[in-house]
Amino acid sequence: MKQPKKILVIGELNVDILLNGIDGFPQMGKEILADSMNVVLGSSSAIFAANAAALGASVSFCGKVGNDAYGELCVRTLKNMGVQTDWISISAEKNTGATLILNYDQDRANITYCGAMVDFTQTDIPWDHIADFDHVHLSNFFVQEGIRKDILEIFKKLKEYGITTSLDTQWDVLERWDFDYKSCLPYVDFFLPNESELLALTGFDSIEKAITEIQDFTNYLALKMGNEGSWGIYNKEILKTDAFSPETFVDAIGAGDSYNAGFVTHFLNTQNFKESLINGNLMGAVNTTATGGTQAFSSQKSLHQILNKLKTARKNEQYEID
Template sequence: MNYIVQQKKFDVLVAGELNIDLILDRLDQFPVIGKEIMAGEMIYTLGSSSAIFASNLSTLGGSVNYCGCIGNDNFGDKILNDLAVKNVNTSNIIRSKTSGTGITVAFNFEQDRAMVTYPGAMNELEQNHITDDMLKQAQHLHVSSIFLQHGLKPGLIDLFKRGKQFGLTTSLDPQWDPAEKWDCDWKNLLPYVDVFLPNIEELKNIAQKTNFADAVNALRNSANLIVAKNSTEGATAYYKNEIVEQAAFINHDFVDAIGAGDSFNAGFISRFIQKKSLKECAELGAVCGAINTTQKGGTTAFTDLNTVRKIAKEKFNYTLQ
């Protein structure tokens, strides 16, 4: 990919949560209190929206720095290794002395799923861990999953403000609020966010509207660019008076949609930092979202750039430069 000659050390700084996903598949039955059941498959993988974004953006050719918090344990070692294998800079990842690495255990049974999350060190990341030097070294700041990051959320406005002061462009994917309170000072945060990347359900909850159009209108006063993701319906981008509709690419080899939104974000931001048009950003976002769904989990299809190019061409007739 043809990246502009860099003056900054990194294209993107990701400040975010880090956790392991342990997925137990093909269960005999749904877990029952007091009983032991068997799983037919176990997947042990890098989880977290921010890490999937960082890893896939790096595969697409962006240089990525990561600031997050993990425990001093084997799960933490795996996270560092998996990010390093994808060329993400891990030297600013903090190892907690008091908490273990966050983990989500997912129990999949037929179409149902139960998940248990231990946030651990994820809660310990605070905005003052993201130093001025880290911000100055990057062209763009990305944050995701704010409702899972209880240490970071109170300082979010300050973090984005500092990012803007140092001349960075910024993006935010709020992700779902497990408490369903959607509590954040959106009016004062969104002006500092250049690209806001919720899905449509998140957008409606944040705007406190049941209707999608009302939700977009409510946030347009404070937000800059809104990109509302809508699964197989694609995504719609709103910027000033411009509206760009992006259809999803039809995937005939669907496996699962874990991380599709994060891969969409990676594709979108990889073009945004190259100052490409809104249409080009949205198109690569949708291609990457679709590529994500051709294999298990969020990073499997993004092993390297040639593999991504091949899937893009063969399955979606898209030529990735």
């Protein structure tokens, strides 16, 4: 039997505090009410880890939480979803990070406290065990102060161990886009931005110009285009793949991370770029059928039901995935 690929996720770990049914927008000196509140596992890296594990990969997480109930919730939820948590350390000084999400139908207003993830540095990475892994995924490094400055060194070192790598920068909340992509991307096997992130990073206002600029430095580039699917760029060729159309759309929170999980796990098993783009689209669409980033992946039974529905709807088209 084929062994599942071993993936290490290096990244941020925090909770999302979701407020729904909010009565207007908050104003200084006043108070408004929300109908419901949920505290769930948040963060791009954690959604990737949980969903890659649901898709059959062997996944370990390396990150930092505070010594508090939210930290326990993060670790417990990851464990319940089949992710190894041995490399998650606890900050002595800072609380677990949290994002307060005010949800207004199609739109959201977020406030993030980075917390313990700021104390996470490259010395927390299990370098002595790194050769045990096939692949390392890193996400959202703009909010990880302790990792950001060493990003080039980390990717260089990983390649010295012969490990494949993937990177999703996510949006830079400080909008400084301080990332030397020309030096770093040659060490990244799969670069996974969305359209607006690629434009902001390169400073171009057209996606074609941004691709022309970045493709000299990337290996495989999977560009996420929301409900228009994704574009694959390799060897200066652009491969456009369509999104799937779920019957029910709930929200797109985490769709990009589910896409990453679908793309990376499929590529590691098949080395087929086009199929991996399609599998990314499929998992992104699955993500949108339930609230938040991991809900649609939390039971194998319902995951397979959704997958079958989405694939059946596309049965007249040519696509080859498991």
